[in-house]
Amino acid sequence: MGLNRQHAAEIISHSFIGRGYYRLVLRAPDAARSALPGQFVMLRVSQYLDPFLARPLGIYSIPSKSSIEIVYRVAGRGTSLLTQMEPGSSLAMLGPLGRGFPAVEPGATPVLVAGGSGFPPLHFFASRLRRGGLSTPLFIGARDRAGLPPQPVLASFRKYGAKISMATEDGSAGVKCMVTSILDDYLSKSGHAASSVLYACGPRAMLAVVSRVARDRSIRCFVSMEERMACGVGACMGCSVRSGTGGFKRICTEGPVFEAGELDWSS
Amino acid sequence: MGLNRQHAAEIISHSFIGRGYYRLVLRAPDAARSALPGQFVMLRVSQYLDPFLARPLGIYSIPSKSSIEIVYRVAGRGTSLLTQMEPGSSLAMLGPLGRGFPAVEPGATPVLVAGGSGFPPLHFFASRLRRGGLSTPLFIGARDRAGLPPQPVLASFRKYGAKISMATEDGSAGVKCMVTSILDDYLSKSGHAASSVLYACGPRAMLAVVSRVARDRSIRCFVSMEERMACGVGACMGCSVRSGTGGFKRICTEGPVFEAGELDWSS
Amino acid sequence: MRNKMPEVRDQKSAMGSPDLSVEFAGIKLKNPVLTASGTFGYGEEYAEFVDLNKLGGVIVKGISLKPLSGNPPPRIWETPSGMLNAIGLENPGVDVFLRNKLPFLRQFDTKVIVNIFGYTVEEYAALAERLDDAEGIAGLEVNISCPNVKAGGMVFGTDPATTHELLTAVRSRTKLPIFAKLSPNVTDVTAFARVARDAGCDGLSLINTLLGMAIDVRTGRPRLANCTGGLSGPAIRPVAVRMVWQTAKCVPLPIIGMGGIVTAEDALEFIIAGASAVAVGTANFLNPRATLDVLSGIEEFLALRGVKRLDDLKGTVNTT
């Protein structure tokens, strides 16, 4: 690699941005230089032994040459401890880790699908799409309005040319349905279905449907997966998901981004 | 009791005061109202499970009707984590706990002896002595200059009328000897030996010598003891010291202040 | 309670306030939250912080026939998410307990379980007999697993034959319900659970502490004067939950589950694994009101999910 992937990353800024999310900017020049959309970092939220393991968090953007930005949702003890860390202090960080989204092939139309808190890697990805004035469709699904990405995130996606469609299960924002329905409608209507390539991140159940939609339409689909992690570097075998060809794949090194067909979606 | 001894004590101020010590002022009206010199509190330094147990810390003073002041030395993981706590946040606290120094009897001359970081309870005690212009002798011992109480502490003792004599083992401040030697000299010379009552806090080895000095001169001596604690309320039997009459005494409830003769100093 | 006012209770459940009472080994607890022996003194020490009337019960610090002065200090050491202790069963002996400690506890509407300990079978048995007709004792917890007393305790808890002999002797000398407190320092805890059942025990308490050790590398001396000690606290919870689950699956005795319980969620793990009740131990040291926090958390959890009776949750772990 040549680049150092173990850092004591200083917190440059840290703030609440709504709907349970925080925005964290870390000084990490090596990571900023090399990170690819879809990659993640492992952050230790304590210098002590409880909470114990590092937390995997996607890279949301590269705001400068020397920093990376993370947007995280307070989900449990680790992330709530993280919210207390002040600018100026440093966090032990590993990364960038894993394989990101593959580059968009010429002629392909990227279509982004984010469920729940799955938007951070797609945001980084959107920031790197060079689409010459064309807007990238972004489908966002959540249980309800409160489960949607916070406003600054939506604004930033728009800035990068995303055309956002939203669906909530309870209809409190956007269309009242599963996000996969509006995705399916779009693919039916757009006429672009053939050239579309899906890039999805979100709960496993959603990814399973997205990958079925893609398979049914014979279009390519890349999913970014989540599983509990210990090492983040392929050593512990803790983060495995079932492979489509039997056996398992480690999310941290063979993923987190997989072509949907590589995985077993049956269970 | 009537008073509540379990608090979420808000940090009012917290600052470094030199020589490895921090000064911590906590909002704790019930504790402020009832605390007696020599009593202590148990402070949890983390809301998480490592570091695990609460830390026993003496009460240094009662700066207002609603607050207590603690002065602590960074000794290990717990106290170094404590230094990171900011004003405005709250700490789980139990106290005041234990038995403090007995009131000075009429005609008695209190003589204070502090070794190492043993000064906090004596400081509180000094603040309560009403001696009508008479100064209280305070003997302070340390390995070297760096081991002495920080300047603000010395200044505050003086404010309360303490007449300080210092001894360091390496002679880098005060007399080059054990603090017990200058204490012994004082008692020999003062002519007050008969009316002197010793109040000592510091390392066990020092307290053993102080109590021997007192016994040899047949004067009363009260010592404040330290031992590792888990509960602080007499339930776990973890903090025992050997009693002079066989068996053990719990520092947290039967102490931390004992009359020297109650304890077994042989081991 | 259950028999006295069934209607009110049903109404309460219907209104969403779940029934937390549990009944086992002939003991009715108003709720499943007890205090683990040795971590709550004789109740008195924590009475200022906890309304003892609110607890399912209090399991007192281990009592022996004669007073014991315990191990020399240092007796405790902090470890990652836990602690080592080697108290050595310091206690005032059964006479002082009956005279000075039990009367205090009798004032409260809570069940008192007395943890007993001896160096010989006869000491245990005599102790059981002595407590048999004392007023205000709901049951005995037989500590056959203290890792901190060299002469006997540990051997009893780790050898099936002596364990059987001991428990049979205790059984023969008391009519009180008896709970065998099992050691986790064994290859197969269920074997000891079966021994306890065969010896006529009414229930099981598990787990006691894991045998551990820590060394001060600067002095080369063990952190505990006793050299080894018992490891307790959240660090050991996964071991405790596993042992409760293993035992509940194959031995039909009610279990008081313990080991590292700090929160209601921790306690619910034990219930779902198969425990009938739980005991909060080391957590009392972190938070004197830990028992009450656990209790209200359990109540909230049941109410939120519409579970009417705690018992409906017992042993419901889905391992398929």
Added chain:
Amino acid sequence: MRNKMPEVRDQKSAMGSPDLSVEFAGIKLKNPVLTASGTFGYGEEYAEFVDLNKLGGVIVKGISLKPLSGNPPPRIWETPSGMLNAIGLENPGVDVFLRNKLPFLRQFDTKVIVNIFGYTVEEYAALAERLDDAEGIAGLEVNISCPNVKAGGMVFGTDPATTHELLTAVRSRTKLPIFAKLSPNVTDVTAFARVARDAGCDGLSLINTLLGMAIDVRTGRPRLANCTGGLSGPAIRPVAVRMVWQTAKCVPLPIIGMGGIVTAEDALEFIIAGASAVAVGTANFLNPRATLDVLSGIEEFLALRGVKRLDDLKGTVNTT
């Protein structure tokens, strides 16, 4: 190294740079810091963070005769100051290991110890034979204690007779030094240490993980798909230190001590308790450079106290 340049070494010690080399079971380690099996992959995964030349040795992830795909996810769960794992010994099998993994490790000036595992005595023995003449292997660590594989592993590690049979079979098929990796989930770990010695083992590794379990109270399902898993990390360190101490006292085999080592001080506890070397496990996940931090901390400690050779510290715990 020791033989090649004794003068330089002596000079170094005289100058305060302590001798960290250790030699046991015919293996010379440049220093006592190894990596625990399953926590450092096959070295490659951490080679970016750690100069493998600096390590005393690498104990690789457990290898079986045939590839194993392991347990279904979820496979890990965080616990207080520790973690549960039920990887199920996923590994590519011995052939792929020899072809693709070992050559990488051979590039480095460090000792490679191969952790082996099978479902039957014959599988273990065949594996030992297969590795016997491979180039670049310093020794075998026989995992008789994995709590995560139902068929065999655990039974071997907790039953003396089958343990003896297994280790004797392995012994007869390889000339390499063999280390029995003992289970902590037993009543008396020293009994198994004696079995290992009687079977001709050259050394012992202890401890493996404690068997544990955690339950998601919201779903009622175990946190691990495998239901139970192995508890590792600082939470178990007091148990590990105790077992190393107990074993070192009474069985004259060199011990690789492990279980919750994060810092040099932790490692020194094991050495002082009687271990000849240490392995850093779960801590690698918290800090990929944990091994090197432990190593430099040990060196500093020895230098500061003027201890010339690490060996002078071994087993020096003062329990009087």
